[in-house]
Amino acid sequence: MIGRTPRWIVPIVGLIAMIWIVPIIGLLVTSIRPISEIILGWWSIQEFTLTLDAWILVWDKYPLAYAFWISCKIAIISTIIPMLLAPAAAYAFHFLKFRFRRLILILIINAFVLPNQVVIIPLFRLWRDLGMIDNIWSVIIPFAGLSFAWAVFLVKNYLEDFPYELIEAAQVDACGPLARFFYIVLPNSLTPIAAVGILQFMWTWNGLLLPVVFLRDELPLPALLARIQGVYDRNWDQVAVAAIITTIVPLMVFIIFQRFFTAGAQTKSGSKE
Amino acid sequence: MATLQLDKLKKCYGEVEVIENLELSIEEGSFTVFVGPSGCGKSTLLRMIAGLEEITAGELRIDGARVNDATPVERGVSMVFQNYALYPHMSVEKNIAFGLKMLGLPKDDIKRRVRAAAETLQIEPLLKRRPSQLSGGQRQRVAIGRAIVREPKLFLFDEPLSNLDAELRVTMRVELAKLHRQIGATMIYVTHDQTEALTLADKIVVLRDGKIEQAGTPMELYLDPANAFVAGFIGSPQMNFIPVTATGIDGGIRLKGSEMGNLDVVPVGQGWSKDMTLNLGVRPEHLQVGSDFPVKFDIAVDVVENLGGTRYVYGGTAGGHQVIAETRADAIPRPGDHLTVGFDPERARFFDQQGVRLRNALPS
Numbered sequence: 001m002i003g004r005t006p007r008w009i010v011p012i013v014g015l016i017a018m019i020w021i022v023p024i025i026g027l028l029v030t031s032i033r034p035i036s037e038i039i040l041g042w043w044s045i046q047e048f049t050l051t052l053d054a055w056i057l058v059w060d061k062y063p064l065a066y067a068f069w070i071s072c073k074i075a076i077i078s079t080i081i082p083m084l085l086a087p088a089a090a091y092a093f094h095f096l097k098f099r100f101r102r103l104i105l106i107l108i109i110n111a112f113v114l115p116n117q118v119v120i121i122p123l124f125r126l127w128r129d130l131g132m133i134d135n136i137w138s139v140i141i142p143f144a145g146l147s148f149a150w151a152v153f154l155v156k157n158y159l160e161d162f163p164y165e166l167i168e169a170a171q172v173d174a175c176g177p178l179a180r181f182f183y184i185v186l187p188n189s190l191t192p193i194a195a196v197g198i199l200q201f202m203w204t205w206n207g208l209l210l211p212v213v214f215l216r217d218e219l220p221l222p223a224l225l226a227r228i229q230g231v232y233d234r235n236w237d238q239v240a241v242a243a244i245i246t247t248i249v250p251l252m253v254f255i256i257f258q259r260f261f262t263a264g265a266q267t268k269s270g271s272k273e
Numbered sequence: 274m275a276t277l278q279l280d281k282l283k284k285c286y287g288e289v290e291v292i293e294n295l296e297l298s299i300e301e302g303s304f305t306v307f308v309g310p311s312g313c314g315k316s317t318l319l320r321m322i323a324g325l326e327e328i329t330a331g332e333l334r335i336d337g338a339r340v341n342d343a344t345p346v347e348r349g350v351s352m353v354f355q356n357y358a359l360y361p362h363m364s365v366e367k368n369i370a371f372g373l374k375m376l377g378l379p380k381d382d383i384k385r386r387v388r389a390a391a392e393t394l395q396i397e398p399l400l401k402r403r404p405s406q407l408s409g410g411q412r413q414r415v416a417i418g419r420a421i422v423r424e425p426k427l428f429l430f431d432e433p434l435s436n437l438d439a440e441l442r443v444t445m446r447v448e449l450a451k452l453h454r455q456i457g458a459t460m461i462y463v464t465h466d467q468t469e470a471l472t473l474a475d476k477i478v479v480l481r482d483g484k485i486e487q488a489g490t491p492m493e494l495y496l497d498p499a500n501a502f503v504a505g506f507i508g509s510p511q512m513n514f515i516p517v518t519a520t521g522i523d524g525g526i527r528l529k530g531s532e533m534g535n536l537d538v539v540p541v542g543q544g545w546s547k548d549m550t551l552n553l554g555v556r557p558e559h560l561q562v563g564s565d566f567p568v569k570f571d572i573a574v575d576v577v578e579n580l581g582g583t584r585y586v587y588g589g590t591a592g593g594h595q596v597i598a599e600t601r602a603d604a605i606p607r608p609g610d611h612l613t614v615g616f617d618p619e620r621a622r623f624f625d626q627q628g629v630r631l632r633n634a635l636p637s
Binding site for chain 1: 323324345346351354355359360362371376423
């Protein structure tokens with residue numbers, strides 16, 4: 001039959017998928033076997049015992065639930081800020097005319113090349129002087145700020161294909177620049193906004209460096225994970241538990257919202273293609 | 274309804290002048306069509322009238338008031354775009370109501386007017402649908418609905434039919450003409466399709482390179498073109514141009530082409546001179562197959578286009594010029610045939626080498 005998938009595709013794709021999933025299985029198995037067995041390798045089956053000791057231990061010993069709550073706060077707030085502001089900035093840069101537009105855009109996009117590490121020391125001194133160490137805003141502000149470069153860039157790129165006639169039609173329909181943004185551009189830019197949201201959420205959820213440096217007790221999950229891991233401890237089972245708890249949220253987010261990655265530009269002016 | 278005056282209107286993009294000192298006045302309730310080849314500035318001109326494009330110099334007046342710096346709403350215009358520009362995230366009803374909502378009209382009022390517009394355009398069953406669920410013709414209607422619901426002084430259409438298929442284009446053309454009669458508003462329509470211009474317009478404005486070549490009623494442009502460009506642009510198939518040379522005779526000028534007999538004319542107005550070379554223009558529908566015409570010549574048939582009721586014969590003259598002639602006879606000429614074609618001298622128009630019209634009378 002024409003257009004039918006060849007039979008050999010399925011086993012090959014299955015095999016590749018298996019290779020990808022092995023580390024996750026390893027993590028899971030590590031978390032439910034005693035440390036004495038894991039030392040021989042999580043795949044070893046000379047002895048095979050299942051136990052939830054590590055889960056219970058980690059839950060009792062470390063403030064996992066609290067870290068989870070902190071992670072949620074940091075990730076959600078630092079995701080919402082660029083989701084609201086990046087489309088507005090992209091709209092202004094793309095559709096409005098004002099002085100120094102190009103220069104300001106270049107300055108913002110320039111932050112692209114600015115890695116987190118560069119801002120740590122000056123920011124640390126600033127937060128210390130302001131008494132903001134161990135305050136989650138000391139992490140949220142740079143997380144949101146540093147995201148603008150790529151978020152504005154991403155949304156602006158999407159707007160390149162935005163039908164300009166819609167903007168003009170809105171202009172004829174009595175819309176000023178703000179109304180055009182809120183009524184026309186924003187509802188038709190959900191795809192890039194969702195993409196910004198998902199990427200930013202994953203990155204801020206997994207962010208380690210800034211929280212480790214700026215926070216002390218208000219630790220989010222990855223920072224706590226680093227603390228559990230320690231330096232000399234042989235507690236791989238506990239680390240596995242913490243890692244599973246840390247990854248589960250971004251994994252869910254990705255699974256639920258993945259269609260926004262595959263969905264292309266869906267803004268059509270209703271013209272005949 | 275509105276009158277419109279363009280007074281020395283000018284548009285420049287940097288150094289490039291796309292509209293040059295344009296003078297035009299448009300009467301209340303008229304249907305004016307801007308027509309011209311791509312890049313002639315017709316869409317730019319429409320957008321300047323709409324308020325979507327800044328006016329570099331000159332003055333635009335609607336009902337006598339200067340509106341150069343007014344917004345589209347203050348000008349009281351509404352516009353139908355080439356790609357319809359329907360808001361994809363709104364239902365048809367919301368698309369039509371959007372402009373009214375932005376103007377802050379009461380809800381009942383909006384509802385009533387949307388209903389009325391939908392009724393006029395027969396799109397009531399579509400009101401709850403999204404633009405993506407509509408066909409090309411339905412989208413076009415919705416776009417027109419969005420324009421009429423505002424009850425503007427001036428309607429602007431930017432090539433609204435060019436995305437439709439041929440059959441639908443004809444239907445929508447008729448409906449637009451009806452709509453104009455029904456609501457009687459002033460309408461300006463941009464197209465590159467001269468058939469649309471001829472069928473819809475009260476007044477056609479032919480533009481080239483940002484300048485008006487001629488403005489007048491369709492028949493004026495068809496019968497009495499101001500220059501070779503307008504003569505060639507209006508009418509389909511295009512007017513035939515045959516080079517002829519002039520020699521002076523008693524009381525007039527004798528024109529002689531390499532392929533045809535003599536044609537005597539009486540010059541009227543400027544531009545004529547003895548021993549000049551000029552172009553004789555005759556429309557295909559006036560260049561008939563047959564030998565009972567005062568001016569006639571032979572052609573060798575290349576291609577025959579059969580349109581059912583009429584046939585266009587594409588052929589080469591002895592002088593090597595391509596011409597198109599019409600025949601209504603049932604016998605279809607075949608490529609390679611030799612035919613005699615001719616025309617009535619009254620149908621001939623003359624243009625000098627620069628394309629300027631040379632007016633003439635015929636010797637009595």
